[in-house]
Amino acid sequence: MNLAGKRVLVTGGTRGIGRATVEAFLQAGARVAVNGSSAASVSSALAGLGAGDRAVAAPGDLGQVPGCQQVVERAVASLGGLDILVNNAGVGSPKPFEETTAVDWDATVNINLRAVYFCTKYAVPALRRAKGNVVNVASILGLGGRGAGLSLYCASKGGVVNLTRDLAIELAPDIRVNCICPGAVDTEMLQELGRSLGKGDVTAGYAILTQNRPMKRVARASEIANAILYFASDLASFVTGSIQVVDGGVMAKAG
Ligand SMILES: NC(=O)c1ccc[n+]([C@@H]2O[C@H](COP(=O)([O-])OP(=O)(O)OC[C@H]3O[C@@H](n4cnc5c(N)ncnc54)[C@H](OP(=O)(O)O)[C@@H]3O)[C@@H](O)[C@H]2O)c1
Structure with missing residues (x-):
């Protein structure tokens, strides 16, 4: 895929899915602002990428709304615009639902949902100029x-799914907005679950997790x-408001 000249901001680009996404965009010729x-965390990620000035730093805590604004503004300034967020x-x-508090709500929902909302809001002027898109x-x-102590996660991610649909309509035709719904992915976030299921052995934990998948x-x-x-990419030039499952068939199964 050729994305030469595209200017991209990846939030949470220091490790896991975000880091792999930064690497893939760089591989395709894009310039990338890396947030963490x-x-x-950002300077250590940049050092590992070895991409020179094609990767720039956009650190900031997205748990705070001003942090969202600063990160987007810094990325736009460093890249000279923005094509892809x-x-x-x-x-x-x-955490079990009945033990959750308002502090837990803020700690999860402010990053998983509120930051998606406000990063997008602050990125819209630059994305509109570029006829860009959001993933x-x-x-x-x-x-x-799931019913396994993930109520805050489920609530926040459900919000992201429907926010995608709504923004795809409101921001059309200038800006496309789409959403990826991964299943289990080998990153630090999942390794914790793998370790606990496998009693310290992540691989054994993954085998238990996926035996019926x-x-x-x-x-x-x-x-x-x-x-x-x-x-x-432009391969998806007529795709907006799409919610794409990438889960190895988990959601295809009824029961
Ligand atoms: N792994 C899975 O199985 C899985 C499945 C479905 C969906 N997802 C979703 O995929 C996305 C990436 O997950 P992952 O598994 O790659 O997670 P991860 O390995 O834990 O990485 C999380 C990333 O988010 C950044 N981050 C966390 N809090 C932040 C904050 N307050 N401000 C700015 N950046 C922050 C981290 O930056 P620092 O390093 O600087 O802290 C890191 O780059 C998440 O939205 C997750 O919910 C993951």
């Missing part, structure tokens, strides 16, 4: 429940990045 919650940053934070990273847990494995982060690049 701290200057240290990937709203990927997210947190898991499992949101939700989850299959935005389409169905069609593909019998978790995804590599690059497999999610590939889908993100498709939606961000």
